[in-house]
Amino acid sequence: xxxxxxxxxxxxxxxxxxxxxxxxxxxxxxxxxxxxxxxxxxxxxxxxxxxxxxxxxxxxxxxxxxxxxxxxxxxxxxxxxxxxxxxxxxxxxxxxxxxxxxxxxxxxxxxxxxxxxxxxxxxxxxxxxxxxxxxxxxxxxxxxxxxxxxxxxxxxxxxxxxxxxxxxxxxxxxxxxxxxxxxxxxxxxxxxxxxxxxxxxxxxxxxxxxxxxxxxxxxxxxxxxxxxxxxxxxxxxxxxxxxxxxxxxxxxxxxxxx
Amino acid sequence: xxxxxxxxxxxxxxxxxxxxxxxxxxxxxxxxxxxxxxxxxxxxxxxxxxxxxxxxxxxxxxxxxxxxxxxxxxxxxxxxxxxxxxxxxxxxxxxx
Numbered sequence: 001x002x003x004x005x006x007x008x009x010x011x012x013x014x015x016x017x018x019x020x021x022x023x024x025x026x027x028x029x030x031x032x033x034x035x036x037x038x039x040x041x042x043x044x045x046x047x048x049x050x051x052x053x054x055x056x057x058x059x060x061x062x063x064x065x066x067x068x069x070x071x072x073x074x075x076x077x078x079x080x081x082x083x084x085x086x087x088x089x090x091x092x093x094x095x096x097x098x099x100x101x102x103x104x105x106x107x108x109x110x111x112x113x114x115x116x117x118x119x120x121x122x123x124x125x126x127x128x129x130x131x132x133x134x135x136x137x138x139x140x141x142x143x144x145x146x147x148x149x150x151x152x153x154x155x156x157x158x159x160x161x162x163x164x165x166x167x168x169x170x171x172x173x174x175x176x177x178x179x180x181x182x183x184x185x186x187x188x189x190x191x192x193x194x195x196x197x198x199x200x201x202x203x204x205x206x207x208x209x210x211x212x213x214x215x216x217x218x219x220x221x222x223x224x225x226x227x228x229x230x231x232x233x234x235x236x237x238x239x240x241x242x243x244x245x246x247x248x249x250x251x252x253x254x255x256x257x258x
Numbered sequence: 259x260x261x262x263x264x265x266x267x268x269x270x271x272x273x274x275x276x277x278x279x280x281x282x283x284x285x286x287x288x289x290x291x292x293x294x295x296x297x298x299x300x301x302x303x304x305x306x307x308x309x310x311x312x313x314x315x316x317x318x319x320x321x322x323x324x325x326x327x328x329x330x331x332x333x334x335x336x337x338x339x340x341x342x343x344x345x346x347x348x349x350x351x352x353x354x
Contacts, residue, residue: 042286042297049300
């Protein structure tokens, strides 16, 4: 069976949990690339803390996904032994770190999305997901405090820092469209009370982002049509490189444990 | 890692539990007070060491001069009567 067909035949909740879990997993992996390279020791630890929070969220979500799937796959098998087309994170999460400002822009856009999403998921009809959301929302609130603080500091900073974050914003903004592009799976999850309407999340996200951009004296870019749909497994060229590094150990030493 | 030449030093105080004092735990560099709180949270409370953080610019702390230690602290040395050790404690008092 092809991987795409397997994903399509899987339970809707399984695929939805992959969307949530893969967003945290891929972003956490990306952020961890900063470890040892951040502009200051204090930032190094801050970024690593956030990366670990995200990977912790991914563990909870992917473990639950494995149980829903019912084929005996655990968190490690799901995290490390899928093919690229089976990862359902939005492509924004896999975009390169760029400079520190670009990393913070990506982080703000996703932190605000996760915050609005998980605040609503605490009321999910699925009790397990609601419990995971209650834990996640506290971490995410801090993530946004951290990244939002940097966005304002850099945007309302020097000419150099402002130019850099504005250009990162222009570059990453088109990828945000996918976060709110509702498809059949999103509708099914909302109809059954598992997930909120993405249009509600989008409205709240936009308010939050516009407020932050105002404080940071940055301009909101125009929405543009997008050609990617990571939520369906159609990824940018960047994910393959992330997976090659992330999966290397499990593929070289199958079943290796910490 | 940069030298943080432009970032001032902050002293960090953490309250371990409600009811206890804030204790000095160390220092860090940050561009502003808000960033100092964030950094303190990430550096000094990641293993549940605290429930409250204070930060203060190191330059805002006025310290006693080590050269004046003699005049400031030595006069207390021979005044042992300032310690409450000259009382007979009644047996009924348990928690002194």
